[in-house]
Amino acid sequence: MNLFCIGLSHHTADVATREQFTGSATTESIVRQTGCAEALLLTTCNRVEVYAVSDRRVSTDEIARCLIRKANSDPHQYAPPFYRYEANKCAHHLFRVASGLDSMVVGESEILGQAKKAYESARQSGAVGPYLHRLFQRAFRVAKQVRTHTEIARGAVSVGSVAVDLAQRIFGKLTDCKVLVLGAGETSELTARALVSRGVSDIRVSNRSADRANELAQAVGGCAVVPFDEWMVQCREIDILITSTASEMPLLTPDKLAPMLRERVDRPLFIIDIAVPRDVDPSANEMDGVYLYDIDSIRSVAEQSLALRRQHVVAAEAMIAEHVRDFVDSISRGINRASQISEHPSLGENPLHASEL
Amino acid sequence: MERYLLIVSTICFLAAVLHTAVELRTGVFRPMRFNFFAVGLGFIFQTAFLSLRGHALGRCPLTNLFEVFIFLAWSVALMYMLVGSIYRLSLMGAFTAPLVVLLQGFALLAPIDRPHPSRLPANPWVEFHASISLVAYGAFALACIAGVMYLVQERQLKTHHLHSIFYHLPPLADLFTAMTRLLWWGFVLYTLGIVSGFFTGHPLPRVQVVAAIGIWLLYAAILQGRHLRWLAPKRVAALCIIGFSAALVLLWGITFTAELNPTP
Numbered sequence: 001m002n003l004f005c006i007g008l009s010h011h012t013a014d015v016a017t018r019e020q021f022t023g024s025a026t027t028e029s030i031v032r033q034t035g036c037a038e039a040l041l042l043t044t045c046n047r048v049e050v051y052a053v054s055d056r057r058v059s060t061d062e063i064a065r066c067l068i069r070k071a072n073s074d075p076h077q078y079a080p081p082f083y084r085y086e087a088n089k090c091a092h093h094l095f096r097v098a099s100g101l102d103s104m105v106v107g108e109s110e111i112l113g114q115a116k117k118a119y120e121s122a123r124q125s126g127a128v129g130p131y132l133h134r135l136f137q138r139a140f141r142v143a144k145q146v147r148t149h150t151e152i153a154r155g156a157v158s159v160g161s162v163a164v165d166l167a168q169r170i171f172g173k174l175t176d177c178k179v180l181v182l183g184a185g186e187t188s189e190l191t192a193r194a195l196v197s198r199g200v201s202d203i204r205v206s207n208r209s210a211d212r213a214n215e216l217a218q219a220v221g222g223c224a225v226v227p228f229d230e231w232m233v234q235c236r237e238i239d240i241l242i243t244s245t246a247s248e249m250p251l252l253t254p255d256k257l258a259p260m261l262r263e264r265v266d267r268p269l270f271i272i273d274i275a276v277p278r279d280v281d282p283s284a285n286e287m288d289g290v291y292l293y294d295i296d297s298i299r300s301v302a303e304q305s306l307a308l309r310r311q312h313v314v315a316a317e318a319m320i321a322e323h324v325r326d327f328v329d330s331i332s333r334g335i336n337r338a339s340q341i342s343e344h345p346s347l348g349e350n351p352l353h354a355s356e357l
Numbered sequence: 358m359e360r361y362l363l364i365v366s367t368i369c370f371l372a373a374v375l376h377t378a379v380e381l382r383t384g385v386f387r388p389m390r391f392n393f394f395a396v397g398l399g400f401i402f403q404t405a406f407l408s409l410r411g412h413a414l415g416r417c418p419l420t421n422l423f424e425v426f427i428f429l430a431w432s433v434a435l436m437y438m439l440v441g442s443i444y445r446l447s448l449m450g451a452f453t454a455p456l457v458v459l460l461q462g463f464a465l466l467a468p469i470d471r472p473h474p475s476r477l478p479a480n481p482w483v484e485f486h487a488s489i490s491l492v493a494y495g496a497f498a499l500a501c502i503a504g505v506m507y508l509v510q511e512r513q514l515k516t517h518h519l520h521s522i523f524y525h526l527p528p529l530a531d532l533f534t535a536m537t538r539l540l541w542w543g544f545v546l547y548t549l550g551i552v553s554g555f556f557t558g559h560p561l562p563r564v565q566v567v568a569a570i571g572i573w574l575l576y577a578a579i580l581q582g583r584h585l586r587w588l589a590p591k592r593v594a595a596l597c598i599i600g601f602s603a604a605l606v607l608l609w610g611i612t613f614t615a616e617l618n619p620t621p
Contacts, residue, residue: 154524169514172528265586268529285515288589297517304519 001037002056003131005090006063006082007049010104013081021048021067027127030066034058038129040122040136042097044114046104051094053131060084088328091135095320098143100152107152107309112143134331142323149319150312155305159187160194162298162305163272167195167240170270170291175199178238181223182206182231183245184216187274191242192220204238206231208245236260239267244274253281261289272298359413360465362406363427367461369399370434373454392450399457400434407431417484422612423470425491429608430460432495436542440499440535449527449535452502482557490550494608496543497576497601500536504597507532511591533590536597537583544576562614568607575600 008018022043030039030050038053050063060082085093093102098115100107119136122128128136147153156165164174171177177200181188184207192203206226207213217223226234235241235252245251252271261269265288273280273294285292293301373395407427410418418424437453464470510526513519527535551569554561579596582588588596 151521151524154521155519166514168528169510169523169526170529172530265589266533266583268590288591291514293517300517301519308521 001053001131002058002086003051003053003090003135004058004084004086005049005051005093006060006084007042007047008081008083009047009049009102011102012083017081018046018048020069021064022069024069025067026125027122028125030063031127033066034062038132039127040118040132042115042118044111047097047102049097051090051132051135053129088324091138091327092320092324094135094139095142095323096317098139099146099316099320100143101146101313101316101320105157106306106313107147107154108157109147109153112140115143116140131331135327138323138327142320145323146316146319150315152309152312152316154312155301155308157302157305157309159274159295159298159302160190162301163191163242163293164194164198166291166293166301167270168198170268171239173199175201177240178202178204179240179242180204180206180226180231180234180238181216181220182241182243182251182279183275184209184212185244185274188242188244189216189219191272191274192216192223195240196220200240204234206234232256235269236263239270241269241271242274243271243279245279247275247279248277250277250281251279252284254284254287257284257287257290261287265289274298359406359409362402362409363461363465366399366402366406367458367465369395369402370454370457370461373399373450374458377451377454392454396434396437396450396454396457399454400431400438403427403431403434403461416480417488419484419487419491421469421471422609423464423467425487425608425612426460426464426469428488428491429494429498430457430464432492433457433460433498434495435492436495436499436539440539449499449502449506452506453499456498456502480557482553483559486550486553486557489546489553493543493546493550494601494604496539496546497597497604500539500543500597501601503532503536503539504594507536507590507594508598511594529590533593536590536593537580540576540580540583540593540597544573544580547573547576565607565611565614568610572600572604572607575603 008021010018025041027039027041030036030041030052034052034054035056036052036054036058040051042049042051048067050067052058052063064082094115096102098112100109100111103111115136119128119132119140122132156162167174167177174195177195179192179195179200179202181192181203184205192205196203201222203220203223204226205213205217205220205223206228207216208228210225210227213225213228217225235257241252243251257269268289268291271280271284271290271292273292276295278294280292280294282292282294284290373392376391376395407418410424414420419428433453434457437450440449506526507529510523510529510532513523514529526532551573554566554569575596579588579593579600583593
């Protein structure tokens with residue numbers, strides 16, 4: 001049996017190339033066209049990969065022909081970006097993919113869900129047999145272990161998630177936090193959505209254009225709209241301020257903040273200033289209880305998180321290598337066992353060994 | 358035998374410290390289970406030691422500086438075990454263990470385990486006063502640790518430089534709640550300790566009384582400032598550290614002068 005993986009990813013192909021191979025093939029069509037004993041198609045925005053088991057050697061071209069969207073296109077012109085991994089290298093690659101080490105954002109967890117979905121879909125279509133079953137179950141286990149025992153998934157790496165992460169570091173639970181979104185930009189909306197996803201229910205929106213404020217309020221869901229000339233009053237009540245107006249001058253300065261802070265001495269104020277030029281005077285960060293993050297500092301936090309994740313790649317790789325060795329050993333033991341069973345049928349009475357293979 | 362119990366207890370706390378240090382060095386930090394069990398085990402051995410020593414003395418084991426240090430370390434561990442799950446499951450164990458190791462390590466290494474010149478008769482008021490005051494010290498010690506954690510976290514948030522330890526510290530709001538709660542516990546216990554001191558039947562040294570009331574006033578001022586919202590959380594955190602440092606100096610002064618002028 002040949003266990004192999006053929007695919008392309010953001011490492012080897014640009015999005016224009018990747019989209020040529022996305023969307024037309026299914027696991028069933030691959031099995032039907034190539035005659036593989038087992039097959040699984042993993043498709044995400046960053047990769048298209050086929051994991052398969054076959055009695056004969058299936059060429060990369062054959063898989064490329066299955067994946068290509070336009071029937072009359074020549075897959076040969078796309079052959080270079082395809083990679084191919086066989087046997088233990090295939091297992092190694094899948095374990096890295098599932099653990100998020102091969103992802104564009106190292107350590108991201110979405111890929112694990114996508115791999116599980118692909119596995120479930122292939123299993124339901126009957127294309128997953130004992131080899132892929134064991135391979136993928138092991139991959140899910142490895143991914144979980146890598147995430148638990150290293151910091152590979154630690155820290156936030158997008159503006160929205162950094163904002164949420166920092167807010168949780170300051171306030172703990174966000175359910176009681178009051179948020180004011182000042183200026184209805186796209187990033188503000190994403191940040192507000194991220195906060196809502198973590199339990200924030202009191203969000204107020206204020207914008208020079210009331211129509212745009214209403215749009216954002218509806219998009220985020222159930223937000224109150226505050227007239228733009230009243231946003232300063234709101235600042236006395238809120239815990240988190242997301243600001244992204246087009247103002248040329250800072251809207252908030254230490255002088256304006258000082259009287260507000262006197263009324264809320266034991267309540268911190270977290271300000272996310274996404275505007276360029278900035279809406280909040282940077283010196284406001286020096287004030288007690290004010291945590292000011294502009295777009296550069298949020299990016300810096302995201303980069304620190306990524307750097308932290310990269311530090312743990314070596315540890316994660318070591319874990320994966322160990323699992324690959326163990327997996328190959330277990331498969332070899334299974335194969336030896338199978339050959340013994342074929343020579344001595346009485347050994348096959350144990351259903352566990354039979355099902356393992 | 359009892360000294361071995363204390364050595365084993367110290368090793369347990371030291372294991373928690375080393376575990377934290379190694380994990381922080383590698384950048385992978387999971388303080389929860391290991392630290393909690395290490396501190397829990399250390400606490401059991403501490404309790405066994407104090408129990409044996411108490412039986413041998415026929416009274417609460419607070420007759421010399423050595424026993425005071427061990428009792429204080431026990432109080433700190435007790436407070437750590439009692440404080441809510443949120444703090445137990447955080448980095449607080451990692452911050453608690455070094456303090457206990459310092460206290461017990463010093464007690465074990467320094468020649469301070471000298472038997473009291475005279476066998477002290479059991480005086481329930483003295484024992485209550487001393488033990489309740491030391492448990493109050495345990496609460497103040499933990500408030501101090503929470504204060505240190507608050508300032509570390511606050512500093513990282515202000516400077517935008519987040520070390521991996523940042524992700525294991527409890528949120529600022531939780532640390533502030535913990536500090537406030539521990540200050541109240543410590544304050545109530547300390548008040549009981551001071552009041553019970555007046556019922557011991559012994560003449561009280563004026564300097565110690567003034568210093569103890571001074572510390573009581575400091576903590577009362579912190580709590581009042583907190584209650585009236587005059588003090589920002591950062592200042593409360595800093596005052597928790599200052600308050601405990603002052604309380605430690607007072608404790609050392611009390612035990613030192615008590616050893617110089619033993620009273621029957």
